Amino acid sequence: MKEISCKLLVIGAGPGGYVCAIRAGQLGVDTVIVEAVKAGGTCLNIGCIPSKAVIHAADEYEKLAEMAAGKNPFGITVEKQAIDLAKTVAWKDRIVGRLNTGVAGLLKKAGVKMVAGWARFRDGKTVEVETETGLQVIRAETIVIATGAKPMELPFLPFGGAVISSTEALSLKELPKKLLVIGAGYIGLELGTAYAKLGSQVTVVEALPRILPQYDAELTRPVAKRLDALGIKVLVGAKARGLTREGDALMVETSDGKDERLAFDKILVTVGRRPAMEGWGLEELDLDKDGLFIRIDDQCRTSMRGVFAIGDVTGEPMLAHRAMAQGEMVAEIVAGHRRNWDKRSIPAVCFTDPEIVMAGLSPEEAKKTGRETRIGQFPFTANGRAMTLAGEEGFVRVVARADNNVVLGIQAVGKGVSELSAAFGLAIEMGSRLEDIAGSIHAHPTQSEAFQEAALKALGHALHI
C-alpha cells in the first residue's frame, strides 16, 4: 500500500484526538487521524455519553417507581412502572451512533483524512497501521499520541464473566439482581446509583474511609445520604480479597477487620483508569514517563521532538474536556501559533445523585497556598427554584482570596448542578472577584442564584440567608 505523508498524524480519535485533528484541519494543516475502533473514544462510546444516557433512563424509571409506590409529593399516581433494558440500551446506542457519525462528519468537513486500524510506531516519524486492506505506512512531521486510558483491573479479579468494567456495565441486556461495585469513585457511584434505581441490589466496596475520596466530605455528604436512601450498601474501609473458591461470592475484609462474603450476579470494578500504553509501539520511542503516564511539558510536547501527547495518556485529571483543550492547543502549536497551557481550572462533574461540580481550588487546596481565604456557602434549602424541583439537598460554595477577593475555587452539590459548571469555569478563567459574581444579576428563579448568594455570603452580606 502506498505510504501516506502528512504534516500531522493523530493517533486515537477520542475527544482529545478528534478535536486536535478538526482544529488542525481548520488551520489548514495536512492532517491524518488513526482510530482502531470508532471515532469518539471512551467518552463517546463507552464513557461519558452512554453512562449519562443510562443514568437518565434510570432516573426516569426511579421517578415512576416512587410514584407507583405513592412516595411523591406531587399527588401523581402511577399503576406500575416497567423497563425493557434492551430497549434502553438500544436508545443509548442510537445516541452513540449519531455522535460517531457526527464526529466523523466533522473530521471530514475539516479535511482530515481518517485511517481505520491499529497504529504502531516504527520510529518517531513513522507509524504503520493495520487496516482491513493491509499495512498502511504513514510518515508525519508531527505526531500526537492520544491513545487514552482503560479501566484498571484488579489482579485477583480479572475482567471477564461476572466481573465487568464500566464498558460492559453500559451494555447489560438484563438487570443484575445483585451488583457489587468495587471502588466508590465517581464512575462506580454513578453506575451503582443507576442500577440501584433500576432495581438492582447494590453494594459498594471502597478501600478508603469514605466515598469519592478526592472530594471533601461536605460535598459528598448529600450523595452518601442519597445512596443510603436508595438502599445502596456502602462498605468503606473495606478491601475486596477475591472470589471464594466456589466463585459464588466476593470475599471482603471490612473496616473492623472481619471477613464478609458478598453474593453477586455481577461485580463492577471501578478502581480507576490507567493510560493505554501498550500495543502501539511505545517501546520504539524513548519517551520520558511521569509515573504511569507520558511526561509532557506545558505545550504537551513529549521528550521526543515532534511527538506530542494529549488526554488521559498524559495523566490526571482524566477528563474529556481537558483532552479537548489540549488537542486544540496542540493543533494551534502545530499550525505555528504560540500557545501553552494556561487554563486556570478544569471543572470536574460527578453525575451522582445529587450531582457534584468542582472548579478551581477546594477550600483545603486554597488553604495550602498559604493565603488567607474567604469562603461563602449557600444552601439550596434557601433557593426557591431548588424547592420547586423537590431538590433542596446541597449548596454552592465559593472560595476566594481574602486580600483581593479573587475567586480561587467553586464547588457545588445538588440536583442538576452540572450545568452550573459553565458559570464556575468562566468565573475562574476570567479572574473574577467575589464582587463580579455578586454584582452580576442571576436570573430568578434559578438554582444559579445560589452561586451569586454564595459570593455575597463570602463578602459578608448574603441576602437570602
Added chain:
Amino acid sequence: MGEHVIKLPDVGEGVAEAELVEWHVNVGDLVREDTVLAAVMTDKATVEIPSPVDGKVSWLGAEIGETVAVGSPLVRLEVEGEGAASEAQAGAAMADGEKEAPLADGTAEEGEDVAAPPKRPQPKAPTAKPAAGAVEAAAKPAPVTAGAPRSEGEKPIAPPAVRLRAKDAGIDLRQVPGTGPAGRITHEDIDVFVARGSRPAPAGLQRRTGEEEIKVVGLRRRIAEKMALAKSRIPHITYVEEVDVTALEELRGKLNAEKRADRAKLTFLPFLMRAMVKAIGEQPAMNSTFDDEAGIIHRHAGIHIGIAAQTPAGLMVPVARHAEARDLWDCAAEVNRLAEAARNGTATREELAGSTITITSLGALGGVVTTPVINHPEVAIIGVNKMMVRPVWDGGQFIPRKMMNLSSSFDHRVVDGWDAAVFVQRIKALLETPALIFVEG
C-alpha cells in the same frame, strides 16, 4: 435650646465678601468663647473668626472655597448644653433604626442648602452619620487593594481573551502590570505595554493609579485668578538684557563690609529699586496702572514697588511703598521687613496691595531667562535672573565678569517695545556704573 447664629463680620474696610479657607470646627464640636471657628480670606489677608459665645456647633454655613457675604450666617451654635446633648442622642438612636443619617436638625428646619455640610468629612462629630458609617464598615470585609504587585511566581490574572492576545503577540503576561480589579490584566494594559515597547516595568517601580483632588482655594485661587487675568488681558512683551554687575558687586561688598550694625545687609534688590526709581524719573509711563475697562492709564507719582515673594502658602507680593523717598539702606530694611511679614503671614492688607511696578526674583535659583507675568493692572515687571561669572570679550581678551540677566515684561498695549528697551537699557547703564544711581540731577 437656644441658637446663636454667627454671621461673617466686617473683616476689612470696603470688603463685601470673603472666601472661606478653613474650618477649625466640625458640626457637633463644643466650642468655648474665643475658639477659632473658621478662617476667611479677603483680597490678601486671612482673618480668623472667633466664637463670641460657648456652645455646640450645629451647622456650618459654607464649604471651603465658597465665598461668603459679610453679614450672612456662617455658623450656628446650640447654646444650651443640656438640651443640645439630648437632641444628639435622639439623633443617634434614630440612625440605628433608619440607617439614614439625619444631620443636625437645625439645618433641615432652616430649609437652606443642607447638601453642603454633610459632604465634609466629619471625623469627630458625634452625629448619626459617622455612627451609621461605622456599622456599615464593620459589616464589610477589609477594603480590597487593586493593582498590588504580584508576588514571586504568582500567575497573572487575565481573562482568556487577553491571554490569547498576549500569546499571539509574544508577550509574557508576567511582565505586564495589571490595572484591573485585583491586578487583572486588561486589553488596555496590553495596549499600554505594547505602546511602551513591550518592555517589562523596571523592577521595583510600580504604576500608580488614581488621582487626588485638590481644591484650588484661598491664596492659590487668588494667584490662579490673578495670573489668568494678567495673561489673558495683557499682551506681554518680554525683553531680556544682560547686565555687567561686577562694579555693583564690588560696591555692594564694600558697603556690606563697612555697614553700621543697625543696618540691614544689602542685597541686589535695593540697588535695583533705586535704579528703577531713577529710570522711572525719565520714563514715568512705566510706573502706571492701566484700567483697561475704563480706558484710563493711571500714572502714579509715588513709586510703590511690589516684591514678589515665595511664601509657604504661595506667591505673595508685599509692597515697598514710596521707594522714591527711601534711600538704599531704607529700601534694604523695607524689603527685609516685608519679606519676613509675607513669609510668616503677618503682612497686612495694606502691605499686600497698591504696588505700581513689580520686581520678581528667584534669587540664586534665578535661571538664565524668565518670562515674568505682569502684576495686573501694572504695566511693567522687572525679573532678576541669576548672577554668574561669565567670560566677556573686552576687545583683546576674555575677562571674567559678574554678569546677570534682567528679564522684563511690559504691557504692550500701553508700552511700546522701543520704550521698554530704553527703560531696561537705562537700568542697565545705572547698574553697570552704580555711581550714577546716586548722582542727583
